[in-house]
Amino acid sequence: MKHILKILALLVAISAFWIGLLQASVIPESYTWLLPLYFIVSLGCYGVLMVGVGLMQFPTCPQEALLLHQDILEARDFLKNKGVDVGSN
Amino acid sequence: MGNEQKENSNKYSIIIPTYNERLNIALLVYLIFKHLPNVNFEIIVVDDGSPDGTQDIVKQLQSVYGEDRILLRARPKKLGLGTAYIHGLKHASGNFVVIMDADLSHHPKYLPNFIKKQMETGADIVTGTRYVKGGGVHGWNLMRKLTSRGANVLAQTLLWPGVSDLTGSFRLYRKSVLEDVIGSCVSKGYVFQMEMIVRATRKGYNIAEVPITFVDRVYGSSKLGGSEIVEYLKGLVYLLLTT
Numbered sequence: 001m002k003h004i005l006k007i008l009a010l011l012v013a014i015s016a017f018w019i020g021l022l023q024a025s026v027i028p029e030s031y032t033w034l035l036p037l038y039f040i041v042s043l044g045c046y047g048v049l050m051v052g053v054g055l056m057q058f059p060t061c062p063q064e065a066l067l068l069h070q071d072i073l074e075a076r077d078f079l080k081n082k083g084v085d086v087g088s089n
Numbered sequence: 090m091g092n093e094q095k096e097n098s099n100k101y102s103i104i105i106p107t108y109n110e111r112l113n114i115a116l117l118v119y120l121i122f123k124h125l126p127n128v129n130f131e132i133i134v135v136d137d138g139s140p141d142g143t144q145d146i147v148k149q150l151q152s153v154y155g156e157d158r159i160l161l162r163a164r165p166k167k168l169g170l171g172t173a174y175i176h177g178l179k180h181a182s183g184n185f186v187v188i189m190d191a192d193l194s195h196h197p198k199y200l201p202n203f204i205k206k207q208m209e210t211g212a213d214i215v216t217g218t219r220y221v222k223g224g225g226v227h228g229w230n231l232m233r234k235l236t237s238r239g240a241n242v243l244a245q246t247l248l249w250p251g252v253s254d255l256t257g258s259f260r261l262y263r264k265s266v267l268e269d270v271i272g273s274c275v276s277k278g279y280v281f282q283m284e285m286i287v288r289a290t291r292k293g294y295n296i297a298e299v300p301i302t303f304v305d306r307v308y309g310s311s312k313l314g315g316s317e318i319v320e321y322l323k324g325l326v327y328l329l330l331t332t
Binding site (some may be wrong): 002003055059064074076078082 | 119
């Protein structure tokens with residue numbers, strides 16, 4: 001099944017649940033009407049939180065630049081001896 | 090990473106699209122040979138008519154390493170990444186295919202990890218991920234990291250792709266799987282990489298991940314520019330609706 005259909009099915013299920021809540025009057029109606037808004041805002045906040053957390057935990061590897069530099073020197077040395085043109089950029 | 094390797098009768102075709110990578114391609118080839126000493130592989134350079142003499146360097150490398158190990162399959166001009174892979178695939182004699190960038194942002198020292206992971210899990214695709222512990226990026230400023238993270242969260246929420254790094258292009262594919270997936274992809278640029286992995290997920294292929302480190306371009310000019318964000322969003326919507 002196409003992915004978009006899965007998402008639509010999920011939205012339909014959530015909407016049905018919401019309409020059910022409206023009909024059943026378990027929660028005061030004024031709250032129920034605002035639920036979709038709360039849901040969207042929560043989703044947005046969750047997204048921003050995930051971006052922030054991910055940004056803080058973003059894996060970096062400064063030592064890799066140094067290792068790469070050493071690899072480049074080694075490579076240039078070897079290749080120059082074999083007659084490959086590795087002149088400066 | 091020890092020296093003992095399991096009996097490996099596979100052959101790996103490493104496809105490297107190039108455009109003006111005169112210096113990087115030589116360094117890359119040296120590093121690949123250094124890190125895959127007991128592996129049966131070939132390197133396929135798909136050069137799109139580089140004006141800087143990249144192809145001459147490849148020919149020099151061929152005389153050092155052998156024309157059976159380094160294949161130069163050039164094209165007359167820039168014709169795009171997706172078609173470069175397809176072109177390389179036509180000449181690939183291995184049963185596995187590696188795709189990687191020519192600018193040294195993908196380090197060949199991870200190639201044994203890709204191979205090992207595939208043999209351990211029997212995966213159809215092994216994709217390198219920069220965003221997990223053990224992986225990482227160097228050379229990105231805060232803005233770049235922010236857009237990358239934001240793009241990733243958005244893609245995860247919308248697409249449920251099953252991999253942590255959607256736009257990465259350091260991957261090992263079973264050749265038959267790459268042929269199957271690439272046939273149904275139509276996007277360009279790095280959205281193409283996203284489309285490949287998402288379509289593979291949808292088709293139910295077994296995808297494994299290995300952490301990789303990504304050092305942003307050392308020599309030369311980056312070919313990413315312009316309205317990346319717009320392209321990315323368009324790509325996301327396209328993938329949302331068609332996969």
